[in-house]
Amino acid sequence: MKYSELKSYVPAFRPAILVSRLISFRALRIARFLSLVVATVSVVLIVFGKVISFMPSGFAGILHRPLQVLAPYFFESLLLSIFVFLIIFMTTSFFNSYYFLGLDNGLRRVKRFGTYPKISYEVALLVSGSPDDDLILGFLESPYGRLAMKRAGILTDEFRDFLSKRRHKIDPASLEISSEQTLGFATYAFGLYEKDEEFSKFLFSKKIQMEDFRNILNWIDRNITEAKKSARWWSRESLGKIPGIGRNWAYGSTYILDRYSRDFSTTAFFRDAGLGRDDRRPEILELEAVLAKDREANVILVGEHGAGAMEIIGHLANKIEEGNTQPSLENKRVVLFDSTLFVSTAGNKTAFERELARVLNEAVRAGNVIVVFADLAGFISSAKTLGADAMAIMADYIATPNIQIIAVADPSHFHESIESNSAIMELFETIIMKDTRDNAVIRVLEDACIREEYRYGIFFTYPALRAISDSAERYFPSGVMPDKAIDLLSEIAPAVKSTGGTIVTADDVLHMVESKTGIPAGAVGKEEKARLLNLEKVLHERIVGQDEAVVMIANAMRRARSGVGNRNRPMGSFLFLGPTGVGKTETAKVLADTFFSNQHTIQRLDMSEYSTDDSLQRLIGSADTNHPGTLSSMIRENPYGVLLLDEFEKTSRAVLDLFLQVLDEGIFSDMHGKAINVRNMIIIATSNAGSDLIWDIMREGGNLETEKVRVLDALIKSNVFKPELLNRFDGVVLFRPFNASELQKVASLILLRLKQRLSEKGIGLEINTALVQMLMNEGVDPKYGARAMNRAVQDKIEQIIARRVISGALKAGSTLTLTEKDFANGV
Template identity: 45%
Template sequence: RQKQKERFWGKVSLGQSTSFGSELAYGSAFVLGKYSEDLSKKAIGGGSNFRFVYGNEQIRQLEVVLSRGKEANAILVGEDGSGKMDVVLDFARDIMNGYINPALQHKRVMSFNTKSFIANMRSKQELETALIRLMNDAVKAGNVILVIEDLPGFIRSGLALDSDVMSLIDPYLAGTTIQVIATADNARYHQFIEPNNAIMQRFEKVVLTEPAEESLIRILEEVAENTERRNPIYFTYPAVTEIIRSAQNYFTDGVMPDKAIDLLVELTPSMLSRGGHLVKKLDVLQFVREKTNIPVGNITEDERERLQNLEGLMHDLVIGQEQALDVIANAMRRARAGVRSMNRPIGTFLFLGPTGVGKTETAKALATVFFGNENAMSRLDMSEYQGDDGLNRMIGGMDGTPGVLPVMLKEQPYGVVLLDEFEKTNPKVLDLFLQILDEGIFHDAQGRQVNGRNTIFIATSNAGAGEIREAMKAGVELETVKKEIIDKIIAGGKIKPELFNRFDGIILFHHLRQEDYEQIAVLMLKKLQKRLREKSINLIINDAVKDAVLFHGVDPDFGARPMTRAIQEVVEQKVAEKIIGGKLTQGASLEFTYDDFPELKTLQSVSVSPLDEALSQIPSEPVVGSPQPPTP
């Protein structure tokens, strides 16, 4: 660069000086100058990182569009931080240096400060008068390329004063006297620009996509070098590449290279505060783990033990269903070992079976054991999205209304998403999940990419429940008729065959055994016992209260699902009456007897257990999926 300055006669140096003749040839944009910045003068300084990262493609696209005979306007579309204004600045620099189509020589790139302009307007009339004067002034100058940063924001600001600014500038866009470069992020482009055919006809879209990995490494190396010059810290090459990889895989907001640069900048003070001066790959992984709570980096001894015993830990919460637990545990180990594809979700499973046999409980158990908290599971009732507005509610609307799934994944990018009653949703929503289950990403209604690659998706369905029941009555092992059951579901049109193929595992859930119901009752009563213990009341769990729950809480068609309501209506109600009546105080013990449940006496007289009465038509083969009480 110093040698370039010394060679004042060179093309680049001469190009950076405006000739006396060109000053006389074009007019001055006095009004525009009040609300704009001359990027042509700013471009005389050092170059941006854009060309270094992306290359010349978008800059050349601008040159082609703006060299047209009419409607020579372009709109740059990309996420915030993708370098839209860097493209414009490098374009202005090419004009100054003479590396441009002759039709664009001597042009001045003026950035219109729309925020300052709007802030000074007090009425619709004042805004429209000033805007027309500004546009006329730019036309009279004869060599202005006008830059409108955040065009959708400018349109919205005008509407706040009841003014349609696009209708005012449209005649200028259609003519040949001025060229316009506008910018927009993906969301606002899809919301405000794309639906407007009049605007779309005036602008050629130029899209900024994320740069290639080689370019990202080069820019991160430069950022690392700048950081090293300012701080007593050094980055190894593996650390730089890991920063890029982690930013892409574990941070959902923002775009590259901004995400990687932000990660490097945040990592620096964290390392220095711990006395570290040499950043290695493991340091990056440790920082990512602390920031995101995602288990990356070396596996600790505690984590190793938990991973090796996932099946056993889940069996403490779920009875049976060895196949389901084995498939899930193996997927979790692959994910943690780093051998899974990072371009897909952690795992995708379809649980098929009757209501109330533990499909949801299995998903909760996975969240508890692998992610450390049952709250790591988010649930979507897919039957709520079967209407015509189902897709809009799922991914958001064109009016800017956020979609439930993008919000869910943004708030909890690492966890379990339960898609309950999957087959009952709108076909368009099912088509959306064709992409999500395969690639782990999708776009919301505003065009923003949503990342679900750090998520486990579990879909549940009652489809095939009748076939499962018939197979069990016939004493047939379900695995032997699994394909037949799936084929019947496909033939019924509930789930497409290509959707079945997107799941890592399809698991059939059996009906519950009689002893499973007893254990579920004990488990739920223990939860009530724990809540009462917090009030210094000791609930004694005996056969009487257990039989009452089983009598009221078991339904052959709904499995164990009614049991929660039974505990509320049969047990909690009696506890509440005793507390309110002053018969049960803090420090007391409560033990129910069969006298408290008259409905059980008839069964006792004929020596029939409450559970036998409720389950007289339930098969006795070993089954799966019921919650198991913890060890007392």
């Protein structure tokens, strides 16, 4: 549709546009309310005056005279208020006759001013208010344009500054917007966006990409449509929601079932739960199709808790109540069976079997009942504790077309208790609930945030919703989407309100996430910025040599913190190869202490303990023994930090294959099939494999960086690691043995740590040449590297200190100075 054609439809809406500009609809609503109040009060007073005229004298007699005198005024006020109400009603009706045009997407076309408008009222309003030479100005200064900018998190001053500085404007003659149906607000506004390159660049500079802006426009357009549908109470859709009188009289009553169940259509929680779940549309349609079958129309919904099973059922119940479902499902009742109440009431096997048979018999006789079991596996298990077989009782009833069952099960219980039971699987069809995609999650959040906005008087920007969706998936491993995203949204709203804020931004979301998880998620502060930009220098304060490892780690940390890294993998993954005592494990500890501000964020596994056939089950858990798994529990409890895998080459092949997935996807599944997220971890695997070859290269005077391929080829040929596993790491680092000058630096660092430990007890330590030289003499061992120094500190220096503390020669407040004589005497 060209702009000239689009503009030709505007006169059809001109009367309504004129009314909207002359009259405030907020004032009309207030006037309508006041007229109704005045009319009601007038009627009450007129009736009261008539009633007291028949009452005996006394107090009534005192009021009778004044009311009789004022009666004409009451009658006049009644007529006046009715007149005002009718004027308002007719004005609103006149406006609505234009306002609702296009609501049915062209199915109900109305002729106006000799033409059939192909645009909505909102588009007509935008075009009529836009100068022909500046369509973007007309859009941005309109109420809808300002709302779009506010949803985008762009301030009024910012977009007005853009308007004043731009160089080019859209040529209306070149504007052409395609639309198969009535051209709505979102399609028109997005057409302007596509045509105006400066405007799109301006939005991009504000971190609003094309898909974001499209979603914002669709969000606003959807709310406009919903408001119109709500206001048009006389439409078939609205009137269809009013239940018919006696609609269920043709079906039997269910007095016994009603004791143990709740009706979805009459319970507010379930009725509201089904609203706004277009993300589950495929499952809803599949559920409806299965239930519409002639026989064995029963379903098991399989999904994690919070995946939206009850919302799907609630949506179907709403469709049935509104008469918008398939004919075979019309007049059906969807009820939630309270299995816990039923089992506790029965108490024993005989009562359980008898009462369950009565409930099912009653439902079959009624002929229009769909029974929902929120936890079928739990119900079967509870029946077994009483000695009853629930499925054996239910099987004959379920096979009939007069009763239908919807069961809900989480994946672990489904695989353990239900899938292996052929009797159950023959009667049910299975619907697997897949994870909700990002756009669908944001769509759910758009609907959910409207309720929070009304509740707290705040305003959510679209970037805030995007941050909620991303953060819920990235930083909260437990739970499923969109449930955990909705939970996060519900927490953010009151938090922002409590600080006096009115607009929820992406920064508000990230600060909330950071406070809840301890994971840096917000904007990089000055101190953190300085630390990240100089991370190599900071790490080298405690790591001697090993430049390649330090550079790789620093780069990985900067990528992760800036958000440019691959979010579907761990923050970083490295394999450290080298001899014992060259700083592989120490580097991981320094990283945890420096970047994560706490050495406790390091989770360490000695992989030599996982070399047997049962190692994989010990790590991820076993369904047979119900052992949760060391690695699974470790990551669930501490999802952020450093995962150190010592002696990685000694673990079993099955465990190495597990880490192929972990390094590539950042997730693995535990014994119950639940996903464990390791995308907020730095994974460092250490190995002594190839140490002999590294020593040979160093003795030959070779360069490890140029000889790395030779070392890795040797590991692959000796079947230590598969090439695909080595390729999964972000970096494989060769740690070389320390030279003499580096060993001296290591000695100083070890003594400095000892000094810090002594200072906590109030004892000072002078680090002098004799002390360092003793460590160099006693603690240098080419085979064990710096570990020999740690043993020398323990056996020589700490032994002397311990003797002096116990003897009383060394007390708090004193400073210890050791000489060569002290080491010679050992005291």
